[in-house]
Structure formats: C-alpha cells, structure tokens
Amino acid sequence: MQNKKVFVCGLREESNSFNPLLCDMQSFKGFKYVEGESVVANNGECCVNVDGMLKVLLGAKVNVVGNSDSVYIRSGSGGPLDSKVVDWFIEKTINGLKRELPLDGVVLSLHGATTSDKSDDVCGDILQAVRQTVGEQTIISVSFDLHANVTEKVMQNADYVSGYHTYPHLDIYQTGERAAQILVDHFNKGRMYVARVEVPLIAPASAYTTNDGKLGELMGQADAMVNNGTIVDYSIFQVQPWLDVEKMSSTVLITTYNEEQAKTIASEFAFKLFNIREDLQGSNLYYIQEVIDKALANKTGKPVVLVDSADSPNAGACSDSAVVLEYLLPYKDQLKCALSVTDVKAVDKAFELGVGGIGDFTLGASIAPKLYKPVSVKNAKVIGLYNGDFIMAGPQEKGQKRNIGKTAVLQVGKILIHICYHGKTEGDVNYYKTFGIDPVKCDLVCVKACTSFRAGYQSFSAEICNTDTPGAASPSLKNLPYEKRPKPLYPFEEITENDISIAKIYRK
Numbered sequence: 001m002q003n004k005k006v007f008v009c010g011l012r013e014e015s016n017s018f019n020p021l022l023c024d025m026q027s028f029k030g031f032k033y034v035e036g037e038s039v040v041a042n043n044g045e046c047c048v049n050v051d052g053m054l055k056v057l058l059g060a061k062v063n064v065v066g067n068s069d070s071v072y073i074r075s076g077s078g079g080p081l082d083s084k085v086v087d088w089f090i091e092k093t094i095n096g097l098k099r100e101l102p103l104d105g106v107v108l109s110l111h112g113a114t115t116s117d118k119s120d121d122v123c124g125d126i127l128q129a130v131r132q133t134v135g136e137q138t139i140i141s142v143s144f145d146l147h148a149n150v151t152e153k154v155m156q157n158a159d160y161v162s163g164y165h166t167y168p169h170l171d172i173y174q175t176g177e178r179a180a181q182i183l184v185d186h187f188n189k190g191r192m193y194v195a196r197v198e199v200p201l202i203a204p205a206s207a208y209t210t211n212d213g214k215l216g217e218l219m220g221q222a223d224a225m226v227n228n229g230t231i232v233d234y235s236i237f238q239v240q241p242w243l244d245v246e247k248m249s250s251t252v253l254i255t256t257y258n259e260e261q262a263k264t265i266a267s268e269f270a271f272k273l274f275n276i277r278e279d280l281q282g283s284n285l286y287y288i289q290e291v292i293d294k295a296l297a298n299k300t301g302k303p304v305v306l307v308d309s310a311d312s313p314n315a316g317a318c319s320d321s322a323v324v325l326e327y328l329l330p331y332k333d334q335l336k337c338a339l340s341v342t343d344v345k346a347v348d349k350a351f352e353l354g355v356g357g358i359g360d361f362t363l364g365a366s367i368a369p370k371l372y373k374p375v376s377v378k379n380a381k382v383i384g385l386y387n388g389d390f391i392m393a394g395p396q397e398k399g400q401k402r403n404i405g406k407t408a409v410l411q412v413g414k415i416l417i418h419i420c421y422h423g424k425t426e427g428d429v430n431y432y433k434t435f436g437i438d439p440v441k442c443d444l445v446c447v448k449a450c451t452s453f454r455a456g457y458q459s460f461s462a463e464i465c466n467t468d469t470p471g472a473a474s475p476s477l478k479n480l481p482y483e484k485r486p487k488p489l490y491p492f493e494e495i496t497e498n499d500i501s502i503a504k505i506y507r508k
C-alpha cells in the first residue's frame with residue numbers, strides 16, 4: 001500500500017467548563033509536546049494512541065508522512081484551552097498538510113471533549129480545517145476518548161470516528177489501531193457507513209465503569225457484534241459531563257458496509273443506552289463525615305478510600321480543594337491520613353522552611369476560590385521536598401513519566417498532606433508512594449480521581465467511598481452552575497424515547 005499517503009497528527013485535552021484556569025501552551029509543554037518528523041518516527045515519543053495508529057499503518061506498508069510542521073501535543077485534563085494553542089495547532093497542521101498534498105488519508109489523535117475561550121467545539125474546528133485543506137476525497141479517520149462530545153460538525157468532516165471502549169481507559173493503544181485499521185480497510189474494500197445517534201444524557205464519570213455493570217454489558221454486546229462480523233466498528237460515547245456547551249449529548253456510532261444496517265443497529269444501541277440512564281448516575285454518595293466514621297470504626301488494617309472526584313484533575317478540576325482536610329483536622333491524632341492539595345504558595349513556603357521546618361499554612365482554594373474556601377493548618381512539619389517527577393504505577397498508562405512541579409509533604413499529627421504545583425493523575429498509587437506516603441499504611445486515603453484509580457487501589461483498600469464534595473467535577477451534577485447546556489438533558493430533565501435522535505449518516 002505504498003501508493004497510499006497518510007498524514008498523522010494530534011491534540012488531546014479534556015476540558016472542564018467549571019475550571020476557571022485556561023489550559024495554555026505551558027500545560028502541553030509540561031505534558032507532551034512533539035514537533036516535526038518525530039511525530040511519525042514510531043519511537044514511542046507521542047503516546048500509545050499514536051503508537052497503535054503507526055503500528056497498523058506501517059504494518060500495511062502505508063506511506064506515512066510527516067514534516068517539520070507535524071505536531072502532536074497532549075495535556076492533562078483542565079480548563080478550556082487558551083485559543084492561541086488551537087490557532088497555532090491549526091495553522092501548523094494546515095501548513096504540514098499542504099506540503100504533502102494530495103493525501104489519501106489523515107489520521108488524527110484527538111480527545112473529543114475540548115473547548116477553548118473562543119469555541120465550544122475545538123475538535124470540530126480542527127476537523128473542519130483539515131477537511132478544507134485536504135479536500136473531499138481524502139479519508140479522515142479520528143480517534144477519540146470515550147468521553148468525547150461527538151458533534152455534527154465532527155461527523156460532517158471526519159469519515160470515521162473511533163472512541164475508547166473502556167473506562168478506566170485501558171484500550172488507548174487499541175483505539176489508535178482501530179482508527180488506522182478502518183482507514184486501511186477503506187483503502188482495500190471501499191467505503192463503510194457510520195451511523196450516529198444522539199442520546200440527551202450525561203452521567204458523572206465517577207459513577208460508572210466498563211469493567212462491570214450495565215455499561216460494561218452494553219460494550220460486551222457491541223464487541224460480540226464486531227467479533228461475529230455483523231458490524232465493523234462501534235463507539236458508545238459517554239460525553240464528558242462537566243462541559244457547559246449548547247450542543248452536547250452521549251452518542252452511539254455504528255460502522256458497517258451497509259447503510260441501513262448501520263442506522264438500525266445504532267438506533268438499537270441508543271435505545272439500550274437510554275434504558276440504562278438511571279444506572280449510569282451511580283448510587284448515593286457518602287458525606288465526608290460518614291467516611292471518617294467508617295475509617296474510625298474500620299478494623300481490617302486496610303485503608304478506607306475517600307473519593308474526592310469533584311476535585312479530580314483527570315476530570316479537569318483544579319485539585320486545589322482542602323475541604324476534606326478541614327473535616328480531618330479534628331482527628332489528626334487518631335487517624336493516619338493522606339490527602340493532596342495543589343497550592344503553589346504553600347509549596348514555596350515549605351521549600352523556604354526546608355525539611356524539618358515547622359510553620360502555619362493556608363491551604364487550598366488558590367485556583368478556584370468560588371468553589372471552596374482555604375483551610376488554615378497550624379504547626380505543620382515539612383517532611384519531604386521533591387522536584388515532582390514520578391512514574392505511573394498504572395495499570396492505566398503504567399510506566400509513563402509525569403511531573404507535578406515542586407512538591408512537598410507536610411505532617412500535622414498523623415495527617416500527611418501532599419502539596420504540589422500542578423496536581424494531575426492523582427489516582428495513581430505512585431502519586432503518593434513516590435513522595436514517601438504509603439497509602440497501604442494509612443487509615444484513610446483521600447483520592448482525587450473518578451474511576452481510573454480503582455484498578456490500582458482496589459486490592460489493598462478496605463472500602464472505596466464515593467463522596468459528596470464540592471468541585472469543578474462534582475458528581476452531584478445538579479449542584480453545578482450549568483448555563484448553556486441543551487434541554488432536555490437527563491438527569492436534569494426526564495427524557496423519553498422520543499428524545500433519542502434519528503440515526504443519521506453524514507458522509508457517503
């Protein structure tokens with residue numbers, strides 16, 4: 001397939017509309033920033049999603065091209081993008097594409113739920129710019145996160161869209177493979193049809209997983225149809241719930257060689273998704289005090305995990321809440337606890353004091369002061385100072401390097417407080433372990449994550465408690481200040497079968 005010329009690039013960020021901090025170029029440079037021909041060098045520099053794409057394309061002997069304008073950038077979840085990043089990415093990508101025209105295909109690694117200070121649909125904008133540059137004949141295939149907001153603009157410009165099937169996301173590599181394989185199949189066997197159906201439904205990401213439960217069952221049914229050859233590919237997107245945009249929905253995509261069959265099956269799965277809307281909202285949340293009481297009563301020798309998913313940086317929150325700390329302080333001599341707060345000023349103070357230094361600190365609410373208040377801590381001892389490098393324990397993204405900026409550990413009684421410049425991937429066990437805090441030896445561990453942490457924490461925890469805490473990624477969706485969201489949207493309004501959209505194919 002050396003006569004097929006394909007361009008590969010990407011930009012990944014998950015936006016949370018309730019995080020006031022714009023995600024700027026620095027956020028990408030501190031996470032993943034690859035420019036030039038390295039993007040397609042297949043040396044593992046971009047991410048496993050692109051690795052999967054390149055494995056398939058190079059395996060099929062496709063002529064994968066890149067040049068000095070190729071870009072792959074990725075940031076952790078956060079606030080909306082600074083539109084300067086998007087403008088820069090689109091300009092570079094258009095230049096890169098123009099130098100390679102005519103192209104047979106473009107494969108993009110995008111997140112799908114990305115907004116900016118100027119646009120509610122950055123991925124739609126990127127795909128439109130790519131389409132306008134390469135023309136109608138070039139086949140565009142895109143890989144998205146499970147939490148993508150798959151808009152009409154996306155579908156009008158991309159020929160094929162593949163989303164993760166798992167949450168926690170364990171198939172990032174395989175989704176890259178699927179996005180590339182579909183392009184190779186198109187070259188070999190001709191066009192497939194992608195039917196899209198919208199279900200006006202959102203659910204807090206902390207409430208479900210695909211490991212078990214109704215969503216896992218649904219994915220299993222669709223997997224079976226891929227395996228027995230009924231369909232070529234599918235995606236059942238659970239839209240990132242903390243987007244406050246005019247157009248948002250969960251969506252089902254079914255890809256087959258038969259138009260009518262794609263539409264029929266997409267509608268069937270949309271109906272099944274509609275039917276589990278209540279299960280996806282999760283069970284009741286615990287109050288913070290209830291979880292503390294559980295830890296006090298716990299005799300298993302294993303920690304109780306207090307899940308502060310509302311402040312999860314993986315869900316785009318700021319990680320600067322100290323609300324749980326305020327509840328824990330009265331128990332500082334009884335409970336060995338670990339928790340984390342992103343707070344630049346507090347870290348600077350810890351570095352000034354040095355290891356062994358003792359001081360009074362004001363912690364939290366430094367980024368999102370509208371969501372909670374700072375908490376004062378007296379006579380905290382600095383017990384560790386670090387540059388913030390750590391390696392992910394996984395299983396999700398095991399072995400990947402992360403840097404959370406300058407980091408300190410404070411001790412107040414038996415409470416260990418991890419403070420850093422830029423909290424991210426806090427659900428990884430090494431987020432604590434690398435900095436001298438062993439969660440296994442705690443009575444109560446506060447984890448700022450939605451679901452991904454479970455795979456690492458489950459084996460050694462007495463109990464994992466989803467907790468009602470304030471924050472930009474609050475699982476209590478009804479408590480958040482949505483202004484732009486569409487109506488009806490479950491769970492805010494009850495929906496009926498009639499609110500499920502008609503199956504539609506956008507590109508033929």
Ligand SMILES: [Zn+2]
Pocket residue numbers: 145146147169
């Ligand atoms: Zn996701």
